[in-house]
Amino acid sequence: MLIRDYSLLGHNTFGMDVKAAAYFEYTSKEALRTFLLSSDFEPYRECFLVIGAGSNLLFRKDYDGLVLHSAIRDLDIIEETDDGVLVRVGSGVCWDDFVAWSVERNLHGAENLSGIPGEVGASAVQNIGAYGAEVCQLIERVEALGLDGEERLFSNEECNYGYRDSIFKRELKGKYIITAVTYRLCKQGNLNLSYGNLRERVEGTTVNDVREAVCSLRASKLPDPHTLGNAGSFFKNPVIPRWQYEHLRDVWPSIPCYKVDDENVKVPAGWLIEQCGWKGCALGRAAVHEHQALVLVNLGGATGGEVVSLARHIVEDVHNKFGIEISPEVNVI
Ligand code: EPU
Numbered sequence: 001m002l003i004r005d006y007s008l009l010g011h012n013t014f015g016m017d018v019k020a021a022a023y024f025e026y027t028s029k030e031a032l033r034t035f036l037l038s039s040d041f042e043p044y045r046e047c048f049l050v051i052g053a054g055s056n057l058l059f060r061k062d063y064d065g066l067v068l069h070s071a072i073r074d075l076d077i078i079e080e081t082d083d084g085v086l087v088r089v090g091s092g093v094c095w096d097d098f099v100a101w102s103v104e105r106n107l108h109g110a111e112n113l114s115g116i117p118g119e120v121g122a123s124a125v126q127n128i129g130a131y132g133a134e135v136c137q138l139i140e141r142v143e144a145l146g147l148d149g150e151e152r153l154f155s156n157e158e159c160n161y162g163y164r165d166s167i168f169k170r171e172l173k174g175k176y177i178i179t180a181v182t183y184r185l186c187k188q189g190n191l192n193l194s195y196g197n198l199r200e201r202v203e204g205t206t207v208n209d210v211r212e213a214v215c216s217l218r219a220s221k222l223p224d225p226h227t228l229g230n231a232g233s234f235f236k237n238p239v240i241p242r243w244q245y246e247h248l249r250d251v252w253p254s255i256p257c258y259k260v261d262d263e264n265v266k267v268p269a270g271w272l273i274e275q276c277g278w279k280g281c282a283l284g285r286a287a288v289h290e291h292q293a294l295v296l297v298n299l300g301g302a303t304g305g306e307v308v309s310l311a312r313h314i315v316e317d318v319h320n321k322f323g324i325e326i327s328p329e330v331n332v333i
Pocket of ligand 1: 129130131132195196221222231232233234235236237256268269270271272274279291292293294329
């Protein structure tokens, strides 16, 4: 059923008290197709937004269009071999419920991505990543409906995955709605403990030990959106040429980096922001989190405009100090 004038307060982890002109939730691919072909969708063809758990979104104001939300929550093993399984998961399944499900069965692949807020559909759009893993390493294929109700299957290669990037954020933005994602998980495998101090935190040898370590690391740095509105990392970590990094390191010897390829490195935006003195600072009711400068928080009652204004100041300061342009990871609507 199409609901008009719908509050999005419970649908965005930044806690913005905004409304959508209309809202539609579907529990199956067929229900979505029927809706897309109905006259109810017609006025919104050019003005709709598909949301997951709203954990990577910042609304600046009421949304004058249609918000679509998947409540497709199937989860099935569709193929099993001696080595692993293919699991087909509905786009509306909570991402971390899927990780918990896989860890309970001792399946390898998703454990480093424990505790990431959001839903399965968004995982495939955003190519979520953490602790040395990215979801594109697990994705076998993505099922979606075009706006004409036609079904399309995307292979992993067709999704054009990059750092927090995919074809669904670029060429195909607003053209397809994801209904299910199939992930490949392994029955055995080496644990991926190379990121930062993860190895020191993991107390055993199972995927569950990794999950526990990742969850505790996240809890120590990232604010819980139930108590402090936020959308995780607000900015992407910028990728810069190695020569530029080397110049910067002459001035700031402690500047961290991660190798991207032979020519480029990724620099933690959180470090850059902290060096600019923003960590723990507020501008109005929006602030930079005290334990992780990459995360902007809503201290209570902040508007989207206040968060955007804080973000602008930060971008400018980072640019002036380091000559690096940082850009939002969060979708600003
Ligand atoms: N750092 C600082 N100050 C800060 C924050 C970080 O100096 O305030 C330094 C740390 O000391 C460390 C480096 O920056 O040397 C990296 O920090 P961290 O491991 O916390 O990771 P990140 O680069 O800040 C990325 C992802 C996170 C993910 C973590 C862990 C992006 C944009 N963010 O953050 O993802 O959880 O790695 O893998 O890539 C998200 O996307 O919402 C998110 C939380």
